[in-house]
Amino acid sequence: xxxxxxxxxxxxxxxxxxxxxxxxxxxxxxxxxxxxxxxxxxxxxxxxxxxxxxxxxxxxxxxxxxxxxxxxxxxxxxxxxxxxxxxxxxxxxxxxxxxxxxxxxxxxxxxxxxxxxxxxxxxxxxxxxxxxxxxxxxxxxxxxxxxxxxxxxxxxxxxxxxxxxxxxxxxxxxxxxxxxxxxxxxxxxxxxxxxxxxxxxxxxxxxxxxxxxxxxxxxxxxxxxxxxxxxxxxxxxxx
Amino acid sequence: xxxxxxxxxxxxxxxxxxxxxxxxxxxxxxxxxxxxxxxxxxxxxxxxxxxxxxxxxxxxxxxxxxxxxxxxxxxxxxxxxxxxxxxxxxxxxxxxxxxxxxxxxxxxxxxxxxxxxxxxxxxxxxxxxxxxxxxxxxxxxxxxxxxxxxxxxxxxxxxxxxxxxxxxxxxxxxxxxxxxxxxxxxxxxxxxxxxxxxxxxxxxxxxxxxxxxxxxxxxxxxxxxxxxxxxxxxxxxxx
Amino acid sequence: xxxxxxxxxxxxxxxxxxxxxxxxxxxxxxxxxxxxxxxxxxxxxxxxxxxxxxxxxxxxxxxxxxxxxxxxxxxxxxxxxxxxxxxxxxxxxxxxxxxxxxxxxxxxxxxxxxxxxxxxxxxxxxxxxxxxxxxxxxxxxxxxxxxxxxxxxxxxxxxxxxxxxxxxxxxxxxxxxxxxxxxxxxxxxxxxxxxxxxxxxxxxxxxxxxxxxxxxxxxxxxxxxxxxxxxxxxxxxxx
Amino acid sequence: xxxxxxxxxxxxxxxxxxxxxxxxxxxxxxxxxxxxxxxxxxxxxxxxxxxxxxxxxxxxxxxxxxxxxxxxxxxxxxxxxxxxxxxxxxxxxxxxxxxxxxxxxxxxxxxxxxxxxxxxxxxxxxxxxxxxxxxxxxxxxxxxxxxxxxxxxxxxxxxxxxxxxxxxxxxxxxxxxxxxxxxxxxxxxxxxxxxxxxxxxxxxxxxxxxxxxxxxxxxxxxxxxxxxxxxxxxxxxxx
DNA sequence: CATGAATGAGCATTCATTCAT
DNA sequence: TATGAATGAATGCTCATTCAT
Numbered sequence: 001x002x003x004x005x006x007x008x009x010x011x012x013x014x015x016x017x018x019x020x021x022x023x024x025x026x027x028x029x030x031x032x033x034x035x036x037x038x039x040x041x042x043x044x045x046x047x048x049x050x051x052x053x054x055x056x057x058x059x060x061x062x063x064x065x066x067x068x069x070x071x072x073x074x075x076x077x078x079x080x081x082x083x084x085x086x087x088x089x090x091x092x093x094x095x096x097x098x099x100x101x102x103x104x105x106x107x108x109x110x111x112x113x114x115x116x117x118x119x120x121x122x123x124x125x126x127x128x129x130x131x132x133x134x135x136x137x138x139x140x141x142x143x144x145x146x147x148x149x150x151x152x153x154x155x156x157x158x159x160x161x162x163x164x165x166x167x168x169x170x171x172x173x174x175x176x177x178x179x180x181x182x183x184x185x186x187x188x189x190x191x192x193x194x195x196x197x198x199x200x201x202x203x204x205x206x207x208x209x210x211x212x213x214x215x216x217x218x219x220x221x222x223x224x225x226x227x228x229x230x231x232x233x234x235x236x237x238x239x
Numbered sequence: 240x241x242x243x244x245x246x247x248x249x250x251x252x253x254x255x256x257x258x259x260x261x262x263x264x265x266x267x268x269x270x271x272x273x274x275x276x277x278x279x280x281x282x283x284x285x286x287x288x289x290x291x292x293x294x295x296x297x298x299x300x301x302x303x304x305x306x307x308x309x310x311x312x313x314x315x316x317x318x319x320x321x322x323x324x325x326x327x328x329x330x331x332x333x334x335x336x337x338x339x340x341x342x343x344x345x346x347x348x349x350x351x352x353x354x355x356x357x358x359x360x361x362x363x364x365x366x367x368x369x370x371x372x373x374x375x376x377x378x379x380x381x382x383x384x385x386x387x388x389x390x391x392x393x394x395x396x397x398x399x400x401x402x403x404x405x406x407x408x409x410x411x412x413x414x415x416x417x418x419x420x421x422x423x424x425x426x427x428x429x430x431x432x433x434x435x436x437x438x439x440x441x442x443x444x445x446x447x448x449x450x451x452x453x454x455x456x457x458x459x460x461x462x463x464x465x466x467x468x469x470x471x472x473x474x475x476x477x478x
Numbered sequence: 479x480x481x482x483x484x485x486x487x488x489x490x491x492x493x494x495x496x497x498x499x500x501x502x503x504x505x506x507x508x509x510x511x512x513x514x515x516x517x518x519x520x521x522x523x524x525x526x527x528x529x530x531x532x533x534x535x536x537x538x539x540x541x542x543x544x545x546x547x548x549x550x551x552x553x554x555x556x557x558x559x560x561x562x563x564x565x566x567x568x569x570x571x572x573x574x575x576x577x578x579x580x581x582x583x584x585x586x587x588x589x590x591x592x593x594x595x596x597x598x599x600x601x602x603x604x605x606x607x608x609x610x611x612x613x614x615x616x617x618x619x620x621x622x623x624x625x626x627x628x629x630x631x632x633x634x635x636x637x638x639x640x641x642x643x644x645x646x647x648x649x650x651x652x653x654x655x656x657x658x659x660x661x662x663x664x665x666x667x668x669x670x671x672x673x674x675x676x677x678x679x680x681x682x683x684x685x686x687x688x689x690x691x692x693x694x695x696x697x698x699x700x701x702x703x704x705x706x707x708x709x710x711x712x713x714x715x716x717x
Numbered sequence: 718x719x720x721x722x723x724x725x726x727x728x729x730x731x732x733x734x735x736x737x738x739x740x741x742x743x744x745x746x747x748x749x750x751x752x753x754x755x756x757x758x759x760x761x762x763x764x765x766x767x768x769x770x771x772x773x774x775x776x777x778x779x780x781x782x783x784x785x786x787x788x789x790x791x792x793x794x795x796x797x798x799x800x801x802x803x804x805x806x807x808x809x810x811x812x813x814x815x816x817x818x819x820x821x822x823x824x825x826x827x828x829x830x831x832x833x834x835x836x837x838x839x840x841x842x843x844x845x846x847x848x849x850x851x852x853x854x855x856x857x858x859x860x861x862x863x864x865x866x867x868x869x870x871x872x873x874x875x876x877x878x879x880x881x882x883x884x885x886x887x888x889x890x891x892x893x894x895x896x897x898x899x900x901x902x903x904x905x906x907x908x909x910x911x912x913x914x915x916x917x918x919x920x921x922x923x924x925x926x927x928x929x930x931x932x933x934x935x936x937x938x939x940x941x942x943x944x945x946x947x948x949x950x951x952x953x954x955x956x
Numbered sequence: 957c958a959t960g961a962a963t964g965a966g967c968a969t970t971c972a973t974t975c976a977t
Numbered sequence: 978t979a980t981g982a983a984t985g986a987a988t989g990c991t992c993a994t995t996c997a998t
Contacts, residue, residue, distance in 0.1 A: 039978095056383075057384060057385070058298075058300060058384065059297070059298040059300065059301055059380075059383075059384070060301065061297060061298070061300060061301030062298055062299070062300030062301055062384075064970085064971065064972085065971075065972065065973090066970095066971075066972095074979085074980095075979070075980055075981085076972090076973095076980090077973090077974085077975095077979075077980055077981080077982095078978075078979050078980065080972085080973070080974090081978070081979075081980095084973085085972090085973090086971095086972065086973090137383050140379065140383055140438070140439075141298075141380075141383055143438065143439045143440075143441060143442055144295075144296075144298075144376050144379055144380055144383075144438055145296055145297065145298075146296070146441050147441045147442065147445075151441065151445065154441065154442055154445045154446070155445045158442070158445070158446060159445055159446050159448065162446045179466070179470065181463055181466055181467070182459055182462070182463045184446065184447060184451070185459060185460050185463035185464070186463065186467075188432075188435060188436075188439075188443060188446075188460075189432045189435075189463070189464065189467060191435070191439075192431040192432045192434075192435035192439070193427075193428045193431045193432060195431075196427055196428075196430070196431035197427075199379070199382065199383055200379075200382045200427075200430075200431075201382075202382055202385050202386045202390065202393065203382055203386065203393055203397070204427060206386075206390065206393045206394045206397070206398055207393075207397060207398050207401045207423065207427075208423060209398070212423070220421055220424060221424050221427075223421070224420055224421045224424035224425065224428070225424070225428070227418070227420055228420070228425075228428060228467070228468075229467075231418065231470060276960080278960085278961085279960090279961095282961090303987085303988065303989085304988075304989065304990085305987090305988075305989095313962085314962070314963055314964090315963090315988095315989090315990090316962075316963055316964080316990085316991085316992090317961075317962050317963070319989085319990065319991085320960095320961070320962070320963095321961095323990080323991095324989090324990085325988095325989065325990090515981080517981085517982085518981090518982095521982095534861075535861075535862055535863070536776075536778060536862065537775075537776040537778065537779055537858075537861075537862075538779070539775060539776065539778055539779030540776055540777065540778030540779055540862075542966085542967065542968085543967075543968065543969090544966090544967080544968095552983085553983070553984060553985090554967095554968090554969095554984090555969085555970085555971095555983070555984055555985080556982075556983050556984070558968080558969065558970090559981095559982070559983070559984095560982095562969080563968085563969085564967095564968065564969090593950075596950070615861050618857065618861055618916070618917075619776075619858075619861055621916065621917045621919060621920055622773075622776075622854050622857055622858055622861075622916055623774060623775065623776070623779075624774070624919050625919045625920065625923075629919065629923065632919065632920055632923045632924075633923045636920070636923070636924060637923060637924050637926070640924050656950045656951075657944070657948060657949070657950050657951060659941055659944055659945070659950070660937055660940070660941045662924065662925060662929070663937060663938050663941035663942070664941065664945075664950075666910075666913060666914075666917075666921060666924075666938075667910045667913075667941070667942065667945060669913070669917075670909040670910045670912075670913035670917075671905075671906045671909045671910060673909075674905060674906075674908070674909035675905075677857070677860065677861055678857075678860045678905075678908075678909075680860060680863050680864045680868065680871065681860055681864065681871055681875070682905060684864075684868065684871045684872045684875070684876055685871075685875060685876050685879045685901065685905075686901060687876065690901070698899055698902060699902050699905075701899070702898055702899045702902035702903065702906070703902070703906065705896070705898050705949070706898070706903075706906060706945070706946070706949060707945070707949055707950050708949050708950060708951060709896065709948065709949040709951050710896070710944070710945060710946055710947045710948040710949030710950075710951070711832075711835070711895045711896050711898070711903075711946050711947060711949075712895075712896060712947060712948050712949070756957090781991085781992065781993085782992075782993065782994090783991095783992075783993095791958085791959095792958070792959055792960085793959090793993090793994095794958075794959055794960080794961095794994090794995085794996095795957075795958050795959070797993085797994070797995090798957070798958075801994085802993085802994090803992095803993065803994090
C-alpha cells in the first residue's frame with residue numbers, strides 16, 4: 001500500500017516553470033526560476049482556458065494556435081510569448097488536469113462507510129462530467145491516442161492512487177461490507193459510466209431525444225448508476 | 240474548307256466542373272456506378288484498414304494522407320486515385336463502422352430470457368472492444384468532436400435501435416424479470432463499461448500493471464461486469 | 479480546487495471555422511475592417527502589380543502564386559499573408575480595372591460637340607491600350623472565358639453606362655449631327671479597334687514589321703481610326 | 718509583293734506527323750512517316766474538336782487532358798495514345814486554325830471591285846465569328862499570351878499575306894477607288910471589329926440585353942460595319 | 957487499340973514558429 | 978509586452994504522363 005504520491009503532482013500544477021526568454025519554457029542556462037507576476041499568471045490562465053476549449057474539441061493536432069489565440073482574445077505572437085510551444089500549452093493543460101481528475105477518488109475515505117463513500121465518489125465524478133466536460137474530453141482524447149504525453153503520470157501517480165484505493169475496497173470486501181469482486185475493474189466501471197456522459201455527450205443527447213436529453217439527464221444518470229452499483233454490490237447470504 | 244465540321248452556336252460559355260475520375264469518385268456522367276473490380280476492392284480494403292489505423296490514433300484532422308498511404312504501402316496520389324477525398328475515406332470508415340457497432344445490440348432478442356440476453360450482449364460488446372479496438376477508438380474520436388460527420392446517423396439509426404431495445408428492456412421490467420430502472424441509461428452503462436477497455440486501453444493496462452494487464456484483463460472484466468449487471472439487476476422483494 | 483473556474487454547460491459542441499487573419503482577409507470578428515497601414519498598402523500594390531503582369535499573360539488558371547510572388551519579390555506564404563486567396567487577388571484586380579475601363583466612356587459629354595467628343599474618346603481608349611496593355615489583356619482574358627467572375631458587373635454597371643451613352647449618341651443622330659447608325663455597335667467597334675492594339679499587340683507588331691511596328695504604330699492607328707470613324711472608306715475629293 | 722507562301726501552311730495542316738510509338742508525335746528514329754489509317758484520322762478529329770472546345774474556354778494551362786478526354790468521349794490514356802503530349806494537341810489545333818483564319822483574306826481579289834470585295838471580306842469574317850467562335854477565342858487566347866507557339870507563323874505566313882493584300886488595297890487607293898488611308902490598320906480594324914463578336918461575346922450579349930442580344934446581333938453588326946467602313950460617321954443627306 | 961493503375965512534379969493553402977519593432 | 982510581418986515545412990489535392998495488361 002504505497003502512500004499517496006499523487007499529492008506531489010497536485011502541487012506541481014501550481015508551481016510555475018522557469019523563465020527562458022518568455023516567462024515560460026525551458027530555461028536557457030538552467031538559472032533561477034523567476035516567479036511569475038500576477039499579470040503573467042492571469043494571461044496563463046486565460047490561455048489555458050482557451051486551449052482547453054479548443055484542444056478538447058479538435059484534439060491536439062486538429063487545434064490551431066490561431067484558434068486558441070482568438071478564443072483567448074490575444075494575438076498569436078503574444079500567446080506564443082507566454083507559451084513558446086504549442087506542445088507546452090497542451091502539456092500544462094494535461095498535467096494540471098490529471099490532478100483534478102484524481103481528486104474525487106482521493107477523497108474516498110477508508111474510514112468512512114463503504115456505500116456512502118462509493119455513492120459520493122460516483123456523484124462527484126458525475127458532477128465533473130457535467131461541469132467540466134471539456135476536461136473530460138481532453139483527457140479522453142489523450143487516452144485514445146495512447147497517452148503519449150502523460151503515460152508516465154498514468155503509470156506512476158494514477159496507478160499508485162488506484163492501487164491504494166483498490167486496497168481500501170479490498171478491505172471492505174474482506175470485512176463483508178461490500179460484495180467480493182475485482183476492485184480495479186470496479187473503479188474502471190465507475191470511471192467509464194460517469195465520464196461517458198461528458199465524452200459521449202452528443203450521443204447521449206441524441207439518443208435521449210429533446211425531451212429526456214435536457215439537463216435532467218444527469219439526475220437520471222445519477223439515480224440509475226446509484227442503483228446499479230448499490231444493488232450490484234450488496235452482499236447476499238449464500239444459499 | 241474550315242477544318243471544323245461542327246458549328247457551335249457561339250453561346251456555349253459556361254464555367255466548367257473539371258471531372259477526372261478514379262474508380263470510386265463520381266462517375267464521368269454521374270450515371271452507372273460501375274461495379275468494382277477485384278483489385279479495386281482489395282485496394283479499397285487495404286486503404287480503409289490503413290486509414291482505420293491512422294484515424295483511430297490521431298483523429299480526422301490529426302491524420303494525414305501521407306501516413307495512411309504509407310501504412311497502406313502505396314503512394315499518396317495512388318491512394319487518392321481510389322479515394323479522391325480524405326473525407327470520403329473517413330466517411331466510408333464511419334458508415335461501415337456504425338453498422339458493425341449496432342449489430343450486437345440488434346441481436347438482443349426480445350423473445351429470449353433477459354439475463355442470458357443481457358449477458359450475451361455485454362460479452363459481445365467486450366469482445367468487440369478486444370478484437371476491434373481501433374474501430375472503437377475511431378468511434379470515440381468522432382463522438383468527442385461532436386460527431387460532426389455522423390450526427391444524422393446517430394440521431395436516426397442509432398436512436399431508433401435504442402428506442403426499440405429500450406422498449407424490450409422495459410417490457411422485461413414490467414414482467415418483473417429484471418429490476419425496474421432506466422433502460423436508456425442501462426444501455427449507456429453497458430456501452431461505457433465495455434468500450435472503456437478499448438478506448439482507455441493504455442490507462443487500463445498501466446493501472447493493472449504488467450501482471451494483470453495482459454490478455455487476461457478481458458476475462459476479468461467480463462467476470463466483473465457480469466456480476467455488476469447481474470446482481471444489480473436482480474429483482475428482490477421489497478422488505 | 480479545479481483549475482478551471484469557468485463552468486461550461488457541456489453542450490457547446492460545434493464544428494468550428496478556423497480563423498487566422500492577414501491584414502486583408504476577413505477580420506477576426508467580422509467587424510471593423512481596420513484601416514491599412516502604409517506598408518500594407520505598399521505591399522498590396524506591389525502584389526497587385528505583379529499579379530497583373532502574370533494574370534494578363536497566363537490567365538487565371540495559368541498563373542501560379544509562385545510566379546506572382548517571384549515577380550513581387552516576396553515569398554509565397556508572405557504574399558498569402560496579404561491576400562489569403564488567389565481568387566481574391568484576381569477579383570481585386572478586375573474590380574479595380576473595370577472602373578478604369580469605364581472612365582473614358584464616362585467622360586464622353588452629351589453637351590459637347592459630337593465629333594470632338596467621339597474623337598477624344600477614341601484617343602483616350604487608344605492611349606489606354608498603349609499605356610495599360612496588361613490591364614487590357616487581363617480584361618480580354620476574362621471575357622474570353624465568359625467573364626465568370628465579373629459577369630454581374632458587366633450586366634449591371636457596364637450595361638447601364640453603355641445604355642446611357644448610346645442614348646447620347648442616338649440624340650446626336652436625331653439632331654443630324656452624326657450619321658444615323660446603331661449606337662451600341664458603334665461603341666463596340668470603338669472598343670474593338672482600340673483594344674486590339676493592346677490585346678493583339680504581338681500580331682500587330684509582327685505584321686507591321688520592325689520598321690512600322692515601333693512606337694509610331696499608335697500614332698498611325700490614331701490617325702487611321704479618326705479617318706475611319708469620320709468618313710469611312712468613301713473617297714473624297716481633295717479640297 | 719511576295720507570293721502567297723501561306724498555301725504551304727494550309728497544306729501542312731492535313732499532312733500528318735510521323736509515328737513514334739503512337740501514331741503521332743516525334744519519331745524515335747526519324748523513320749518513315751507511316752500514313753494514318755481512316756480510324757486514326759477520325760479519332761484525331763474528334764480529339765481536336767474536343768480540345769478546341771476546352772482550350773478556347775480555359776486557355777492552354779487552364780485546360781486539362783481529363784476534360785478534353787471526357788468531351789472526346791474517350792479515356793485519358795487512349796487520348797494520349799493519339800497525341801502523346803498536351804502541347805502537341807494545342808500546336809496542331811493552332812496550326813490548323815491559322816489556315817482557316819487566313820482564308821477569308823486570301824479570297825479578297827485584287828481583280829474585283831474594291832467595295833464589294835471589302836464588304837465580302839467583312840461578311841466572311843463576321844460569319845466566322847458567328848460560326849466558329851471557339852476558333853476565334855483560341856486564336857485570341859494565343860495572341861494574348863504573346864503567341865509563344867505560333868509567333869513564327871505569324872511573322873512569316875501571316876505577315877506575307879497581309880503585305881500582299883495591303884498592296885492590293887494600296888493599289889485601289891492609288892486608283893482613287895477607295896479613300897487613301899493606312900492599309901495595314903485598315904485590315905487590323907476589320908479583324909478587330911469582326912472578331913470582337915466572338916471573343917467578347919459575353920460582353921456583347923450582356924450589353925445588348927436579352928432582346929437585341931439574340932441571333933439578330935450578327936445581322937445588326939453586319940449592317941453597322943458595312944456602313945462604318947463605307948461612310949464612317951459623317952452624316953449624309955437622305956437620297 | 958483501349959484502359960486501369962500508378963506516380964513525380966506541382967499547386968493553393970495552412971500552420972507553428974521566428975523576427976523586428 | 979505586444980504585434981505586424983515573414984517563412985519553412987507541411988498538407989490535401991491536381992495533373993500530365995507512364996506502365997502494364
